[in-house]
Every structure is written in structure tokens, then in C-alpha cells.
Amino acid sequence: MNLVWKLLRQHISVPQFAGFFLANLVGMVIILLGIQFYNDTQAIYQSEDSFMKEDYLIVNKKIGAVTTITGKANTFSQAEIAEAADQPFVERIGTFSSSLFDVHASFDIQGFARFSTDMFFESVPDEFVDVKTEDWHYDEGSTALPIILPKDYLDLYNFGYAQSRNMPKLSEGILGAMKLKVSINGNGFQDTYDGAIVGFSSRLNTILVPQAFMDYANQRYANNEGALHTRLIMQVNNPTDERITTYLQDNNLETDQDKLDASKTTYLLRIIVAVVMSVGLVICILAIYILMLSIYLLVEKNSTKLENLLLLGYSPARVSMPYQLLTLGLNLLVFVLAFILLLIVRHIYLQLFADFFPDFTSPSILPAVIAGVVLLVVVSVLNIIAVRRKVMSIWNRKES
Amino acid sequence: MNTITLRNTLPEVFAQRTDIHSDVWQQEVVFEKEKTYLVEANSGTGKSSLCSYIFGYRQDYLGDIFFNKTNIHDLSVSQWVDQRKNHLALLWQELRLFPELTAMENVLIKNKLTGYQKQSTIDAWFEQLGITDKRTALVGRMSFGQQQRVAMIRTLCQPFDFIFVDEPISHLDDSNSRIMADMLMAEAQRQGAGVVATSIGKRIEVSYDVHLKL
Numbered sequence: 292m293n294l295v296w297k298l299l300r301q302h303i304s305v306p307q308f309a310g311f312f313l314a315n316l317v318g319m320v321i322i323l324l325g326i327q328f329y330n331d332t333q334a335i336y337q338s339e340d341s342f343m344k345e346d347y348l349i350v351n352k353k354i355g356a357v358t359t360i361t362g363k364a365n366t367f368s369q370a371e372i373a374e375a376a377d378q379p380f381v382e383r384i385g386t387f388s389s390s391l392f393d394v395h396a397s398f399d400i401q402g403f404a405r406f407s408t409d410m411f412f413e414s415v416p417d418e419f420v421d422v423k424t425e426d427w428h429y430d431e432g433s434t435a436l437p438i439i440l441p442k443d444y445l446d447l448y449n450f451g452y453a454q455s456r457n458m459p460k461l462s463e464g465i466l467g468a469m470k471l472k473v474s475i476n477g478n479g480f481q482d483t484y485d486g487a488i489v490g491f492s493s494r495l496n497t498i499l500v501p502q503a504f505m506d507y508a509n510q511r512y513a514n515n516e517g518a519l520h521t522r523l524i525m526q527v528n529n530p531t532d533e534r535i536t537t538y539l540q541d542n543n544l545e546t547d548q549d550k551l552d553a554s555k556t557t558y559l560l561r562i563i564v565a566v567v568m569s570v571g572l573v574i575c576i577l578a579i580y581i582l583m584l585s586i587y588l589l590v591e592k593n594s595t596k597l598e599n600l601l602l603l604g605y606s607p608a609r610v611s612m613p614y615q616l617l618t619l620g621l622n623l624l625v626f627v628l629a630f631i632l633l634l635i636v637r638h639i640y641l642q643l644f645a646d647f648f649p650d651f652t653s654p655s656i657l658p659a660v661i662a663g664v665v666l667l668v669v670v671s672v673l674n675i676i677a678v679r680r681k682v683m684s685i686w687n688r689k690e691s
Numbered sequence: 692m693n694t695i696t697l698r699n700t701l702p703e704v705f706a707q708r709t710d711i712h713s714d715v716w717q718q719e720v721v722f723e724k725e726k727t728y729l730v731e732a733n734s735g736t737g738k739s740s741l742c743s744y745i746f747g748y749r750q751d752y753l754g755d756i757f758f759n760k761t762n763i764h765d766l767s768v769s770q771w772v773d774q775r776k777n778h779l780a781l782l783w784q785e786l787r788l789f790p791e792l793t794a795m796e797n798v799l800i801k802n803k804l805t806g807y808q809k810q811s812t813i814d815a816w817f818e819q820l821g822i823t824d825k826r827t828a829l830v831g832r833m834s835f836g837q838q839q840r841v842a843m844i845r846t847l848c849q850p851f852d853f854i855f856v857d858e859p860i861s862h863l864d865d866s867n868s869r870i871m872a873d874m875l876m877a878e879a880q881r882q883g884a885g886v887v888a889t890s891i892g893k894r895i896e897v898s899y900d901v902h903l904k905l
Contacts, residue, residue: 294796297792298789298800301791603787603801688748
């Protein structure tokens, strides 16, 4: 065995190092878990509406008592659309097209229930819908019809209807595999289509079909008697731009509040995670403090040995090394164990996520890895410097 | 290193004294290689302090000490490490052995650092000093006389230009003293080194070139 190590390991206090080890482990796990949890939950917020890009605003005219009576006043004229497109904050603008024909849809949950309802379709230009193009297209004459439903419909079913009737809950994945039977009437035609739900949107509170289908169907079933534009979709460069609010107020328009709500939730989550991570950081700092104290105590107890080694011709660097390696080893062990714990805990909560958000794809653990490595490096460098300083104080025969 | 020069050197604690009559303190003294010096002193005259100053362990002195032309105040940490490893050997009066290690481990902890002496040489020295059977004994359990012999062997396990032995035989009988003196001189001559021995009465019997009264 290395003689220097044999000498210097004297007086190593196992309880002290175990204390540091546990405390630092807890602190590190809390910090890493905070980062990872935040990251994972962010992914939920983003995955919730993956086919609607972030910076879209949906704008409609406010509906008041007068508009109900006069009927037509809530639609946008071509001039108004052109004016909106000219606004400096608008990058792209599109209109919602409504169906001008009767739609009847039905679908079976095999053996449990059969739903059927009258409904409607709307469409926006395809470039505003962020779904793979092979999923989101319509070929004229085909009976395959992709549909995007509001997330609220699914929630209404799952948490209201299915709950009260003891029916099975449906995930987005299962619904996506189901066929919706859509029959359309108008202009003397009656056709049946196979609707396929390609996604759910919590941003767009409407039933979306591809623009190509809408154009074709309005032509076929309604002779395209002039589609009315009741809602606009616009891509803005910065949704928090003050001018947007002003513009909307001046023109008596309103926009969807969802995004605002989501950002509020994210904000709260961010605060909570920050608080939790601060607690982890405090624990880590205390743990490092324990380690420093133990090392100082150890060096103090072994100061005669260290001094004699230095007088024998051992360099301060060589004499510091055993303690530096010891702390480095401990830190590495904490790091590795913290990661194993992180992966276990994450595995557990990701399963919970999977129950609530069937489409959830877990993001990488890279941010936590980076944070862990940074923490490891910072702590180790501090330890190494502290040991070296302590040994140098023995070299200089300074009391400290 | 060829010379060690003391110029007006005086321990700080003696600074107020006016009755200093010494061959070393407040004088110009030059230790040269290949010569043998005896520094005789009464206790309390700063004999061990002298060794500590030259070894860079303590700095509480007035005046200057030079290795060749270099003031030892100007030596860096790595230069001191090099001096202690390759140029200066010191047998401390208090030995500075590690009681937790065995006699052989105490020697090897030095020899592994310098890689200077062969294991066979070390074994022969243990044999000569009559402590072969103590090689695996913990130093903490050995008598001071035995420890002095271990410390002597350890001190020789390095290359040196000067070797200082601070009361090396205070607890040894005459026969062991003689063996130790022969060992010391043989190794010093082999290396062409200067020898500085201190004594408060019982001196290690070698032929001294210079006697200094501290």
C-alpha cells in the first residue's frame, strides 16, 4: 500500500464523511430533480399543442347583444383583413373558413357507446397547422378526412361524461386510432367520409379540417356562396408586444386567453421549482461546508505527519493529493448516485405523466447532466483549492 | 550546492542579548563540501534552531543564510522541495519518524521518494546497526536509541551535498555510535558531501576538520 496514504488516512472520520456524503447526495438530487422536473413539465406544455406554433394569435370580433340581432357584424371584411395584415407586428395572417353545409358525425366505442352529433368544420391555411404533411392533406374524391378536435372535447368526455357513466377513459392515442364516420349533406349531394383524428388542440376551439377539403366541400355542397370570415389567425413576431393589445382594443377585437393562462402556470411552476432548487442548493452548500470542516479537521489532526512529509522532501502538491483524491472520489460517487436516484424518481413520475398525457415524449436529461457536472466541477475545484491552501499553511507554519 | 554561508546570523530571540560569544552567531561562517564540522554547544544556545534555519523550516533569524550565492529567503517552494530531496539531508534531534509506520516503512517512505539507495544497502545498514529484527516493528514501540538508528538510515536515503546530524548518538552506546559514525562518513565521502554534526557533550566520533563553538 502507498505509504503516504497509509499515513494520511489516519484520523479519517467515517461518520463525518458519511454525513457529508448523505447531505450532499440529498442536495444534489433535489437540484437535479428540480431541473429535470421543470424540463419535463415544460415539455408537457409544449407538447400539448404541438401542431399550433407558439406565436399564433386567434382574433375575433367581440360579440355583443347588438351583433346577435344584426347577424353579420361579427365577420371580417376583405378591407379589415388587409388592414390587419398591414400591422407591423403581423408576420402572416390567415382566415378561418367555415363549412357552409350540414355535417353529421358518429363514432362507436365498441361495445360501450355510440355517439352521434351534428357538427361543423372550420379550416385555416395549412401553413398554420404544424402537423406532418402526410397526415394533414386531402385528396379530392378521397373519403379519408383528417380532423383536429379541441382538447376540451376529450376532457369533457373523460372527466365529465365517462366519469359519470363509468365508461372507459380515452387517451389521444386511442382516439387517433378510431374512425369517425362523417356524413355531409348539401346541394343535393350526400357523402360519407372516414374521419381520422390526427390531433387535439387546446388553442383552437374548433373542429379543423384541411383547407383543401374545405375548399372542395364548400364548392360541392354549398356552391361556394361566399365564405364568411369570422376569425383571423395571425403569426406575430412577439406575442407580448404592447401594440397588439392596443390594436385589438381599438378595433373591438378579442383574442384567446389560453396562452396567457399557460404562461401564468409556467411562471408559477418556475417559481416553485426555483424555491425547491434553492433548498437543494442550500443543502449542498451546507454539505460542502461539512466536507470542508472534516478535511480541515483531518489536516489539523495529521498536521505533524504532513509537516514531516514536507520536511522529508515531499512537495505540497504530492502531500495534498491523497485528500484531494479523497474528496474528488466522494464527489464523483455522490454525482453518480444522485444520477441513479434521479433516473429512478424520474421513471416513477414519467409513468404518472404517461397516464395523464399519453402523447408525452420525455425530453433529454442533458440539462440535468450539465448542471450536475458543473456542480461536481465547482465543488471539486473548491475542495482541491481548500486542501492545497491548508497544506501550504502547514508549509509556511502559519496557525489557522 | 558547494557552500552554505551564514552571515551575521542570529536567532531573533537572542536579539536583545549583548553577551554573545559564538563562532557561529553574528559571524561569517562558510560550510564547504567534503569537510567535516563539529558544532558544540550548551543546551539552549540555538543548535537545533541553526539546523531548522538551514533546512528552511524556520525563518525567525536575523542576518542571512546563503546556498552558494543564493539567499535562502529567495528560494521558492519547489526549490526547497528539491533541496530537501536532492541536496540537503538532516537528521533531526527529534527524529521526526512516523510512529504509525514500521521501521522499514519509515525508511522506505523516504527512499521511494528519492529512489536513491538500493534495498540491499538499506538491509545491510539495518544489519550493521543491529536492528534487522526491528524492521517490521512499529517505530512507536521502539526505544529512542533504536529510533535514532532508523532515523539515521532514513537520512542517508537521498543524494546530498551537505548532511546535518543533530545530536545523532545521544541515546546510543559507544559501539553503535562508532558503527553509525563509520556509516555516515562512508556515505558522505562516497557522495563528496560536507558533514555538520552537533553535540552538547557526547559527540559522534569522526575526524573533524573544523570545531565550532556555538
